[in-house]
Amino acid sequence: MPREKLPFGPPPPGKDLAMMYSGRLGHILFSFSVVCMVLCCMGLASFVMSAVLILVALVGVLITLGTVFSFAPDFFTDMLDAAGNAIEFSQMLLDIFPILFACGTACAALAVVFYALDRSRRHIGGIVLSSIFLGILLILLIAYLI
């Protein structure tokens, strides 16, 4: 049989292309679901965030044996202000929690669907993680309602 020219770099057929872009869309939705989940967590962990900031301030003072006040006299006040800001930010996140939850859940669920539609690559990790995020979001919703 004569040696034929290899089909090199052909354009993908429509079905394959749709699958590839489905996987791409799944990845984008997966990333959005991560952001929504993180913001939901931040909203619910408002008091933890402010407590951590105050703790960091205290540790800073202890580690430097108070010398931090010599070059930053308002160190503690600034840290308390930052803690206050963190509480305000968290309050804002709590106010929009239902929207964040809805967006996060929708994105994670759609990511699973779009990942599953793409058979040009393996997306086992993405599908598993999206499913885990759905579970975490559900737990966060229960925590919010309580």
Add this chain to the structure above:
Amino acid sequence: MNVLHFFVTGYPGYRPVVMIDGQRIKLKKDDKGRLSCAYTTEAKIVRVTVLRYFETNAKGWFWLGLLFLLLGLGIFAPSYSRRCLAPACCFDVWLGEQSEVGVNFVRAKKGGRVVEYRTECGVQEYSNVYNVDLRAKRRARVLALMQALIIIGVLVTGVLLIIKYGLGLF
């Protein structure tokens, strides 16, 4: 009639497209967990070709790529691979009445082999090497540049919005 039981093992990082005598075959998972199919033909010799499709070789690649980059705000959109290793793999197989031919995909690397054969049938290899699809690579570079520009644009817009409106906090 000759029946070719064809199976595939290994995962090179993408799902390869396998063609037998120019006809694309559908591979399904068998009970051994490998992708396989049964191909019936009257021919005594069949030609097997392995392909890989790149999104960037499609028509309208730029606008579609740009659309998805904008959808993902640049940051969340997955970047295009710039390795663009395309398998140039083509071989003939001499068939008996019932033949089993398997290929094991090796990890893709430039100039490396695409597959290893798992068969007792006669095989005539024409090509079995990874090449760089230069067109796909060039286009992937263009999209990577667009992605960088979009990320910069999104960051600058974000900073400007925070400066102008703030978050009601600062």
